[in-house]
C-alpha cells in the first residue's frame with residue numbers, strides 16, 4: 001500500500017487528489033505545521049531529511065518532490081488514463097507542464113505569500129514576484145482559451161500538479177482577469193477526487209475550527 005506523508009495546508013493535498021483519481025490503496029501519515037513558524041514538525045525529517053511534504057513510500061521506495069511523485073504515480077498506476085502516450089509530442093508537452101508547476105509557477109506564489117506574512121510586498125522582490133505571477137497566469141489563461149484541460153481534452157497529472165498555484169491565487173485575489181483559467185479551475189476542482197482530497201485535507205488539519 002502507498003503511504004503519503006501529508007502536512008496540513010500544503011502542496012500534499014494534490015497528491016491525495018491524484019491517489020483518489022487513480023483509485024489505488026493508500027494511507028495517510030499526517031503532520032501539523034507549527035502555527036507560528038509555519039514549519040513542519042521534526043518528525044517529518046525521519047522520512048525526508050529536509051522535513052518537507054509531500055513524501056510517498058511505495059514498495060520500500062521513498063520519493064519526495066511533488067512533481068516527481070506525480071510523474072512516478074501516473075507512470076506506474078495511470079499511464080493509460082492520466083498521461084498522453086509515451087514518446088509522443090503530447091507526452092513531451094505534458095512533461096513540460098509537470099515541470100512548470102514547481103519550476104516556474106510556484107516561485108512567485110511562495111515569494112508573495114512570505115512577503116505578505118511580513119506585511120510588506122512593496123519591495124524589489126514584491127514587484128518582481130507580482131510581475132512573474134501575472135506572466136504565469138496570463139500564459140495559463142491563453143493556453144486554456146481553447147482547451148478543457150492543459151493537455152486539451154485529456155485530464156492529466158499536469159492538471160493536478162498545477163492546481164496548487166491556481167487554486168491559491170483564486171482563493172487570495174481571485175481570477176476574474178483570467179476568465180479561461182477561472183473556468184478551468186472551477187472545472188477541475190469540482191471533480192469528485194478533488195472534492196474528496198479537500199475533505200480529507202480539512203479533516204486532518206487541526207488549524208481549521
Ligand SMILES: N[C@@H](CCC(=O)N[C@@H](CS)C(=O)NCC(=O)O)C(=O)O
Pocket residue numbers: 007009010011012038039040041051052053054064065066067102
Ligand atoms: N518543491 C517541493 C516543495 C516542498 C515544500 O516546500 N513543502 C512545504 C509545504 S507546501 C513544506 O513541507 N514546508 C514545511 C517546512 O518547510 O518546514 C515539492 O514540490 O514537493
